[in-house]
Amino acid sequence: MPPFAAPTRSRARSRRCAVEDTIITQRRAKAEALRALGHHPYANDFVVTDRASDVHAAHEGTDAPALEANPVRVGYAGRVMAIRTFGKVVFVVVADASGRLQANLFADALPEADWALLDYLDVGDIIGVTGTLMRTRKGELSVKADHLRIVTKSLRPLPEKWHGLQDVATRYRQRYVDLIVNERVRDTFRVRARVVQYIRRFLDDRDYLEVETPMLQAVYGGAAAKPFSTHHNALDLPLFLRIAPELDLKRLVVGGFHRVYEINRCFRNEGISTKHNPEFTTLEFYQAFATYEDLMTLTEELLNGLAIAIHGTDQVTYGEHTLSFARPFRRLSVYEGLTTYAGVPADKVSDRPALLEAAARLGVTKADTRPLGHLQMEVFEAAAEHLLVQPTFVTDFPLEVSPLSRKKDTDPTLVDRFEIYAAGREIGNAFSELNDSDDQRSRFESQVAQRAAGDEEAHPMDDDYVRALEYGMPPTAGEGIGIDRLVMLLTDSPSIRDVILFPLLRPEG
């Protein structure tokens, strides 16, 4: 950085924060005033006995006379989301982790010392309240406070109450603020947790074993992608962050764990978009003595059950679409897709000039140098991918783009593989696994050759994986599902960043 830049930037920062600083200064002064009154502004001794949502659930139907006749004591704590002052009555909207419950502060019902705290109370503070349940004249179930504590003094002002926080950069950088003020964001991540929980239960119930395999790998593989590189100092060893757990999971199948799965992070050193974050979460599962067709059935069951578990129906709204997860899902072979969507005649799907013509028509560039299978997939993706809105199994992929998949018995140029698409995006990828070790070795060799020819995403050789197959892997089918993309569908989120708590951004200046 040029030496003259530093003072310019620091001056800009202090200027920008000048007003905010006055608010922080005011609030810090309030915290000091609380200390002077003998109140710890960061006390940790308030006893919480109730949660807002439980209180609402338990007393939803209790009317005002009943609450007066049989007083219900409540002690709860949460963040102040709104303060409405009417002289000797103050209404405070308090949000805890479960929901909101209004505290009604009456001057004649609170100790004088507690009432005095109102002078130092701001929206954003975390308070503890005890009192009895009541209903306001408008009927709101709320707490008539007989004790108020400021448990945590907040120094920074929250975003505006009605519009919340809109600026996406701030929402992602300061997710904690986003979560405080945007209810929908909290819901999204609650759904995400339920999705993962559902999947675990689904697989556990089917006797799959959950495992954890290395994220740091000396040899990466299992997908066509560029890895992150790192280095282990003690071993002086170059390492990669895994791009997929696939090869380790299949080693476990060789070892006798015939049903395994892993839900965890993968890393790909590639571009960022609404569909791509450099680190993302996948489910991968492998089942011995199964075929990719078995996995289509299993996938239908999983996604259908998941939609119903989350939304209560297999019809899921995503943007302008309604996705139907009713079984069975549509099936479409790559060749059918080339004909239907790319206008390639059915007898020309392996004809290079016909594919190049379609590629040119679709605006696919640099297609002419790629092996046939890559060309077919580039044309397919350009023509069809964005149109596959309803859940669709795309089947029968070319061999060249599937170096770990089993060849079709009926056509050795194709493999027993499918990808599941929904909302115009790939959600998952599955195949009958290649367990012929000699075939696998030669597939790796051709990958290495493609790599040498400039394909940075081609697989490197993995001798140990071939050695594992030489011991014999039972016939197996395996699948990977992008958890982030799946959660996007189930939470109606347009960007992957909406379903990742802390998506990657450039550091702040």
Added chain:
RNA sequence: GGGCCAUUAGCUCAAUUGGCAGAGCAACGGACUCUUAAUCCGCAGGUUGAAGGUUCGAUUCCUUCAUGGCCCA
């Protein structure tokens, strides 16, 4: 990597052809014992993302940069 768009008060947003930079919420001072985005009175808050340029005059036009968004690769 390329194209387009955006960046104005803590937050959400205005600002006519290049002519005094505004509002709501939040804050601050005050009134108010039933509000639900409470209401009312008052007050304060800005080097308009950064650096240059054109101009008597720039939030506005031009260049570069930064950050973000969308589309394409």
